[in-house]
Amino acid sequence: MEITSDIKYIGVNDHSIDLFEGIYKVPNGMSYNSYVILDEKIAVLDTVDGDFTEQWFEKLEYTLNGKKPDYLIVQHMEPDHSANVVHLLEKYPATTLIATSKAFDMMQNYFGSDFEAKKMIVKDGEELSLGKHNLKFISAPMVHWPEVMVTYDETDKVLFSADGFGKFGALDIKDCWVKEARRYYFGIVGKYGLQVNNLMKKLAGKEIRCICSLHGPVLKKNIDAYIQLYEKWASYDPEEEGILIAFSSVYGNTKKAVYLLRDMMKKRGYYNVQIYDLTRCDMSEAVAEAFRFNKLVLATTTYNGGLFPAMREFINNLTEREFQNRTIALIENGSWASVAGKMMKDSFEKSKNIIFLEPYVKITSVLDKKSESDLKELAKVLSEKRKS
Ligand SMILES: Cc1cc2nc3c(=O)[nH]c(=O)nc-3n(C[C@H](O)[C@H](O)[C@H](O)COP(=O)(O)O)c2cc1C
Ligand SMILES: [Fe+2]
Ligand SMILES: [Fe+2]
Incomplete structure (x- = not known):
C-alpha cells in the first residue's frame, strides 16, 4: 500500500486477539502498522507483533525489492511494535537502529543487548537525511511509554505518530474512527493528557498532510480536525453537550x-x-x-x-x-x-x-x-x- 510515492505501508491485521494490552476488548481486531521510506537510504519505521513475523517480512521484502534497509527507526518499545527488532537485525545485519536513549535501555532489558555497534541515539529535535527525505525526531515521553518518539518527514509532510492517533480495530473492517479512537485514547493514554499536550505543542506550526500511526488507518483527510480533537482530549475538555x-x-x-x-x-x-x-x-x-x-x-x-x-x-x-x-x-x-x-x-x-x-x-x-x-x-x- 502506497502512502506517498516513497512511503509504503507494511503493517498487519490481527483478528485472533481477544484483549488488547490484556484488558481492552477488540471485537474488530487490531492493526500493527509499520512503514518503509524508500530513498537513497531506506528506513523502516517500527516492526509488528511477534505473531506476525513471517507476514511482515514478506511485505518488507516485497517492498524492498532486493534492497536492504539502512535504518530501523524504533519509535516505541511496546512488544506489539518491537517484537521483530532482533529478527530484522539478524536478516539485515548492516541496519542501524535509531531510537531514544531510553528505548535502548529498554532494548537491553527486552533483548539482552543495547546493540552498541549498531545504534544511533537520537535526541528531541535531531534530524536525519535519507537523501530526498529529511526526518525530524520528536520525543514524546509517556505517549504512551517514556521512551516514545514520533518522526516527522519534512519532505512529504508526513507525521509518524507512534501510538498517537491510533485506534482499536483491524484495517480490513470498516468502523467508526472516532468511537474506537476515543476508547483507545482514554483507555491507554487518557492519564497522560499533559504529555500529549506537550507533543501537540511541539507539532504546532508544522504542516501535516498525513498521519501514520502504529494502530488504525493512515489519516489523509481533515488532518486539522483530528489534531483539534486530540488537543481537546488532551486538555480534558468535553467534546459535546450531552449526558x-x-x-x-x-x-x-x-x-x-x-x-x-x-x-x-x-x-x-x-x-x-x-x-x-x-x-x-x-x-x-x-x-x-x-x-x-x-x-x-x-x-x-x-x-x-x-x-x-x-x-x-x-x-x-x-x-x-x-x-x-x-x-x-x-x-x-x-x-x-x-x-x-x-x-x-x-x-x-x-x-x-x-x-x-x-x-x-x-x-x-x-x-x-x-x-x-x-x-x-x-x-x-x-x-x-x-x-x-
Ligand atoms: C450484597 C448486598 C449488600 C448491600 N449492602 C447494603 C448496605 O450496606 N446498606 C444499604 O443501605 N443497603 C445495602 N444493600 C441493599 C441495596 O442497596 C438496596 O436494596 C437498594 O435499594 C437496591 O437497589 P436496586 O433495586 O437498584 O438494586 C445491599 C444489597 C446487597 C445485595
Ligand atoms: Fe503503546
Ligand atoms: Fe501500540
Missing part, C-alpha cells in the same frame, strides 16, 4: 429511576443521553463516553457499607485518568444505611473543576413521591445547557 448516565442496580429500582430520568429529559427536549449499565457494558466504552460528554449522572446502590463494585471500578477508571472539567449528578439507593452518594462524591475529592448538581437524589429501596420529585427537579437542572 452519560452510568448506573448499577441489583433489584432494578435504580435502573427504573435512571430510565425515568431519561424520559423526563426527553420531555424537556433534551435527547443526547446515553445510559450504560456498568455491570453489563464494556467498561472502556463507558469511560470513553464519560470523557465525550460534559455531564455525567452516577446512580448506584449501597453495597456492604460501600459502593457497588462496578461503580467503584468505573469511578476509579475516571479519576485515575484525571477526569475533570465536568458536571456530575448523583443518585443513590440503599435499604438501611445508605452511603453510596457520599462515597461517590468523595471519590472525586482530588479531581479538578467538578461541579456537583443539586438536587442529589436519594432513593430508599424504591422510588417514592419525594425521590421522584427530586428526579424531576434534577431532569430540569440537567436540561439546562452549560459549557462544562
Whole structure:
C-alpha cells in the first residue's frame, strides 16, 4: 500500500486477539502498522507483533525489492511494535537502529543487548537525511511509554505518530474512527493528557498532510480536525453537550429511576443521553463516553457499607485518568444505611473543576413521591445547557 510515492505501508491485521494490552476488548481486531521510506537510504519505521513475523517480512521484502534497509527507526518499545527488532537485525545485519536513549535501555532489558555497534541515539529535535527525505525526531515521553518518539518527514509532510492517533480495530473492517479512537485514547493514554499536550505543542506550526500511526488507518483527510480533537482530549475538555448516565442496580429500582430520568429529559427536549449499565457494558466504552460528554449522572446502590463494585471500578477508571472539567449528578439507593452518594462524591475529592448538581437524589429501596420529585427537579437542572 502506497502512502506517498516513497512511503509504503507494511503493517498487519490481527483478528485472533481477544484483549488488547490484556484488558481492552477488540471485537474488530487490531492493526500493527509499520512503514518503509524508500530513498537513497531506506528506513523502516517500527516492526509488528511477534505473531506476525513471517507476514511482515514478506511485505518488507516485497517492498524492498532486493534492497536492504539502512535504518530501523524504533519509535516505541511496546512488544506489539518491537517484537521483530532482533529478527530484522539478524536478516539485515548492516541496519542501524535509531531510537531514544531510553528505548535502548529498554532494548537491553527486552533483548539482552543495547546493540552498541549498531545504534544511533537520537535526541528531541535531531534530524536525519535519507537523501530526498529529511526526518525530524520528536520525543514524546509517556505517549504512551517514556521512551516514545514520533518522526516527522519534512519532505512529504508526513507525521509518524507512534501510538498517537491510533485506534482499536483491524484495517480490513470498516468502523467508526472516532468511537474506537476515543476508547483507545482514554483507555491507554487518557492519564497522560499533559504529555500529549506537550507533543501537540511541539507539532504546532508544522504542516501535516498525513498521519501514520502504529494502530488504525493512515489519516489523509481533515488532518486539522483530528489534531483539534486530540488537543481537546488532551486538555480534558468535553467534546459535546450531552449526558452519560452510568448506573448499577441489583433489584432494578435504580435502573427504573435512571430510565425515568431519561424520559423526563426527553420531555424537556433534551435527547443526547446515553445510559450504560456498568455491570453489563464494556467498561472502556463507558469511560470513553464519560470523557465525550460534559455531564455525567452516577446512580448506584449501597453495597456492604460501600459502593457497588462496578461503580467503584468505573469511578476509579475516571479519576485515575484525571477526569475533570465536568458536571456530575448523583443518585443513590440503599435499604438501611445508605452511603453510596457520599462515597461517590468523595471519590472525586482530588479531581479538578467538578461541579456537583443539586438536587442529589436519594432513593430508599424504591422510588417514592419525594425521590421522584427530586428526579424531576434534577431532569430540569440537567436540561439546562452549560459549557462544562
Ligand atoms: C450484597 C448486598 C449488600 C448491600 N449492602 C447494603 C448496605 O450496606 N446498606 C444499604 O443501605 N443497603 C445495602 N444493600 C441493599 C441495596 O442497596 C438496596 O436494596 C437498594 O435499594 C437496591 O437497589 P436496586 O433495586 O437498584 O438494586 C445491599 C444489597 C446487597 C445485595
Ligand atoms: Fe503503546
Ligand atoms: Fe501500540
